[in-house]
Amino acid sequence: MSTRRRSNRRFTKLGIANRGEVAVRIIRAAQELGMETVLLHSSVDEKTAAFRLADHTVCIGEAPSANSYLNIEANIHGAMSAGCEAIHPGFGFLSENADFAQKVEEAGMIFVGPTPENIRLFGDKISAKAHVEKSGGPVIPGYRGEDQSIERLIKECEQIGFPVICKAAAGGGGRGLKVIRNKADATELILSAQREAQSSFGSGVVFLEKYLENAKHIEVQIFGDTSGRVTSLLERECSVQRRHQKIIEEALSPSLDEELRAKISFTARDLAERAAYVGAGTVEFLLQDGQFYFMEVNTRLQVEHPVTELVLGVDLVKAQLMTAMGQPLAWPKQFQPRGHAIECRLYAEDSYKGGMPSTGKLLAAEWPQGPGRRFEVGFDPGDDITANYDPMIAKVIVWDETRIRAIQKMKRVLSETIIFGVRTNIPLLQEILGHEEFLSGTMTTRFFETHFNKGLAGQEYSKSELAMIQTLNAQAGNAAATGESAAAPSPWSHAWSRT
Amino acid sequence: MTYVEVEWSGKTVRVPALKHQGKLWFHWQGETHVVEVLASRRAGGGSGKSNPGVIAAPMPGKVTQLRVAAGDEVKKGQALVIMEAMKMEYTLEADRDGKITELNAKLGAQVALGDVLVRVGEA
Numbered sequence: 001m002s003t004r005r006r007s008n009r010r011f012t013k014l015g016i017a018n019r020g021e022v023a024v025r026i027i028r029a030a031q032e033l034g035m036e037t038v039l040l041h042s043s044v045d046e047k048t049a050a051f052r053l054a055d056h057t058v059c060i061g062e063a064p065s066a067n068s069y070l071n072i073e074a075n076i077h078g079a080m081s082a083g084c085e086a087i088h089p090g091f092g093f094l095s096e097n098a099d100f101a102q103k104v105e106e107a108g109m110i111f112v113g114p115t116p117e118n119i120r121l122f123g124d125k126i127s128a129k130a131h132v133e134k135s136g137g138p139v140i141p142g143y144r145g146e147d148q149s150i151e152r153l154i155k156e157c158e159q160i161g162f163p164v165i166c167k168a169a170a171g172g173g174g175r176g177l178k179v180i181r182n183k184a185d186a187t188e189l190i191l192s193a194q195r196e197a198q199s200s201f202g203s204g205v206v207f208l209e210k211y212l213e214n215a216k217h218i219e220v221q222i223f224g225d226t227s228g229r230v231t232s233l234l235e236r237e238c239s240v241q242r243r244h245q246k247i248i249e250e251a252l253s254p255s256l257d258e259e260l261r262a263k264i265s266f267t268a269r270d271l272a273e274r275a276a277y278v279g280a281g282t283v284e285f286l287l288q289d290g291q292f293y294f295m296e297v298n299t300r301l302q303v304e305h306p307v308t309e310l311v312l313g314v315d316l317v318k319a320q321l322m323t324a325m326g327q328p329l330a331w332p333k334q335f336q337p338r339g340h341a342i343e344c345r346l347y348a349e350d351s352y353k354g355g356m357p358s359t360g361k362l363l364a365a366e367w368p369q370g371p372g373r374r375f376e377v378g379f380d381p382g383d384d385i386t387a388n389y390d391p392m393i394a395k396v397i398v399w400d401e402t403r404i405r406a407i408q409k410m411k412r413v414l415s416e417t418i419i420f421g422v423r424t425n426i427p428l429l430q431e432i433l434g435h436e437e438f439l440s441g442t443m444t445t446r447f448f449e450t451h452f453n454k455g456l457a458g459q460e461y462s463k464s465e466l467a468m469i470q471t472l473n474a475q476a477g478n479a480a481a482t483g484e485s486a487a488a489p490s491p492w493s494h495a496w497s498r499t
Numbered sequence: 500m501t502y503v504e505v506e507w508s509g510k511t512v513r514v515p516a517l518k519h520q521g522k523l524w525f526h527w528q529g530e531t532h533v534v535e536v537l538a539s540r541r542a543g544g545g546s547g548k549s550n551p552g553v554i555a556a557p558m559p560g561k562v563t564q565l566r567v568a569a570g571d572e573v574k575k576g577q578a579l580v581i582m583e584a585m586k587m588e589y590t591l592e593a594d595r596d597g598k599i600t601e602l603n604a605k606l607g608a609q610v611a612l613g614d615v616l617v618r619v620g621e622a
Contacts, residue, residue: 363519364500415529418500420517427530459532466587468505472516472525473536475503479519 009110010325011085015040016054017075018090020378021394022301023050026088029317031055038082040075042068047383058082063388069093072100076107086110086324088317092390095300096123112324114224114279114299121275122297132294135271140286140293142209144169148194154186156208165211166190168197179211212293214444215286217241218253219298220268221308223319224277225329232265233308233316234337240432242355242448247425248432249304250342251311254403254441255287264292272297280305280320286445303345303395306374310341310399340403342410344429346394346419348385351427354455359387363421363479372399372406373413385422393422403441407433420479427456534587552600554591554617556610560584567617569602579617580604596622 013036016023027037027050039054044063051057058078061068068074070093079087087104089095089112098119104111113119122128129139143156157164157180166178166189178189190206198204221233237253238246256264268283271294282302284295305316312335319329349355362383367375376395379385385393398413400406411433414426435451437443461469502513503525516525523536535558564581567573573593580591601618610616 361519363517363524364515366500366515418515418526418531420515420524420531420533421519423533424531430530459530461587465527468507468514468527469523469525469534469587471505472503472514473518473523476516476518476523476525477501479517 010327011110012036013038013083013085014112014321015058015075015079015082015084015087015109016050016090017069017079017087017094018092019045019048019050019069019389020392021049021376022090022092022303022378023048024053024378025376026090026317027053029315030088030321033318033321035321038079038084040078040087042388044384044386044388049378049380049383052380056082063386065093065389069389072097072103075100076103076109079104079109080107084109086112086321088112088320089300091300091303096298098123110324112279112320114277114281118275118277118279118281119299122281122299125296128297129294131275132271135274137267137271138285138291138293140210140212140295142207144207148205150187150190153190153206153208154183157186158183160208160210163211163213165209166193166206167209168193168201168203169205169207170197170201170203179213210293212286212288214446215288215293216253216255216444217246217284218256218264218287218292219282219284219302220265221302221305221316222268222272222277222281222283223316223329223331224272224279224281224323225331226278226323226326227328228273228276230269230273230277231331231333231335232269233312233314233335234265235261236304236307238304239443239445240438240447241445242452246304246345247448248342248344248429248438249307250340250403250406251307252337252340260290260292267292267294279323280316288444303392304343306376306395306397307341307343310372310374310397311337311339313338339399339401340406341397341399342403342406343395343397344410344414344433345392345425346396346417346429347391347425348393348422349391349425350423351425351456352423352458355425355428357387357391358423359385360422361385361479362393362419364418365420366416366418367394367396368413368416370413372409374398381421393419393424404439407439428452431456535584551595552597552619552621553615554579554594554619556582556612556614556616557589557591558582558584559612560589560610562604562606562608562610562616563588565602565604565606567599567602569599571599572622573597573599573619579619582610591616593619595619598622 014030015038016026017040030037036055038056039050040058040060042063060074060078094100098116101111102116141160164180178193180186180189193206194204217238218235220235222230224230235253236249236251238249240248280301282298285292348358350358362379362381364381374397398409400409500515503516504511522533524533560582563583566578575595577593578590582589597619600620604616
């Protein structure tokens with residue numbers, strides 16, 4: 001079993017192969033456990049919170065991820081040179097790269113995460129699905145057969161039940177992808193999908209799958225400990241997505257009753273245990289009409305892990321580190337959730353310009369503290385938000401006794417959060433949090449594109465507000481100390497007309 | 500965080516505000532705002548060193564008022580054109596005494612940064 005290699009291997013020096021808020025999260029957890037931390041960073045990330053917080057830093061390459069954060073050799077070499085005994089990959093970058101996990105181990109270090117075999121099994125969509133089917137788990141009904149005759153494909157469509165999605169076997173993205181809603185349109189759409197698949201990917205082979213158009217994204221946090229047991233840490237709902245990018249996540253899901261919760265939890269735990277899964281992982285499902293279907297397993301810590309931590313009272317990063325050292329966890333056999341937690345991802349983008357990325361120097365930031373508020377932040381004032389990496393600059397997480405109170409708290413926290421220097425998606429988040437479909441908890445993965453695709457209309461000012469802005473303009477201090485003092489009357493304060 | 504005290508609805512309110520590179524950032528009624536401001540009220544495509552008499556748009560925006568016509572005599576400091584940009588009004592003034600020799604600004608027209616709107620010929 002893969003677990004035997006993990007028995008009692010304590011380490012005191014941890015490399016972090018990541019950046020931003022997750023690097024800060026890992027450094028803090030490791031330091032609290034008494035470890036020394038080494039940040040493996042790119043050349044442009046010296047002005048970040050993680051760089052300041054880490055005990056040691058090693059520059060592993062240039063800004064482009066391929067030259068640094070995605071470079072296996074550079075990360076391993078950097079960690080070795082600093083005397084690291086283990087590496088935590090965070091999420092994104094190399095976190096789900098089986099070769100990286102294997103090479104870390106081959107170099108004599110510990111990979112804080114699942115085994116390379118776990119990552120390989122679930123990283124490949126076909127082997128993952130096969131494993132789930134073998135475990136008796138629910139997969140989306142579909143047809144992946146060799147018989148590509150139109151008669152057979154239509155028969156399969158009827159078997160699956162409309163609507164059916166027809167997609168290129170060899171491709172990804174939107175090309176060669178058709179939604180078939182009834183038998184009358186089927187022939188034409190399948191032929192068209194085959195033509196597109198042929199011209200785009202050089203193979204006309206298509207797959208059929210049941211099209212879930214009103215599905216919710218439900219995922220179960222699982223954790224495999226050193227004893228070989230997998231625990232379910234219950235579910236999160238992440239239906240608020242834009243182009244498959246999650247924006248708001250919560251725990252637990254407002255959509256599951258106790259029976260369904262127990263069922264989905266068992267399914268996730270069971271399929272992970274059958275794979276001898278070690279460490280943190282997330283099993284993602286689509287839920288529609290009371291039926292859930294397996295989507296994929298993310299073999300790593302998840303961005304939205306804090307909502308689970310808040311409702312269950314656990315620390316998943318520390319659990320990862322303890323497990324990597326072969327130490328047992330003091331967790332109950334079954335978790336009792338308490339209250340409700342919501343996370344909003346803060347992206348550096350302009351809500352009023354259709355989510356256009358916003359880069360620049362973070363001039364000032366205020367994260368309003370209070371009971372049940374948590375901020376995961378990767379940058380300090382003075383740091384540059386560049387276009388080199390993911391635009392997520394922070395996460396805001398709240399906990400309260402009920403879902404509606406958590407929503408109210410989140411709206412309050414976001415209204416008190418101040419970020420100067422880059423635009424953020426806070427105005428958009430506020431709109432989503434106040435939308436009746438979100439409030440009712442009935443939103444599906446189509447929610448965002450249905451209601452928010454057009455973006456927000458611009459901000460309007462009243463005449464008295466314009467007068468106030470003039471006062472601010474005259475008296476506000478200048479971030480760049482260019483000689484203009486905040487107290488001195490501005491020479492151009494009267495440039496704005498007083499209408 | 501730096502603040503500016505303003506009077507609002509009979510109360511003194513502390514507004515977080517900061518200027519940086521021609522932009523004013525402020526947090527107002529639960530939301531962060533940013534408006535473009537100018538380093539100089541002398542128009543000239545933002546360069547600050549404009550040619551005398553050449554009045555150009557200091558930012559992209561819309562012409563909302565024309566205060567002069569071609570051929571008018573104007574005094575230095577006189578309002579020529581009112582523009583709106585980023586929901587703010589901006590007044591373009593004559594930078595010298597003289598006569599309007601060219602009036603390119605059209606009411607309601609969108610203009611780009613640096614577009615020459617008015618030329619003031621030497622008196």
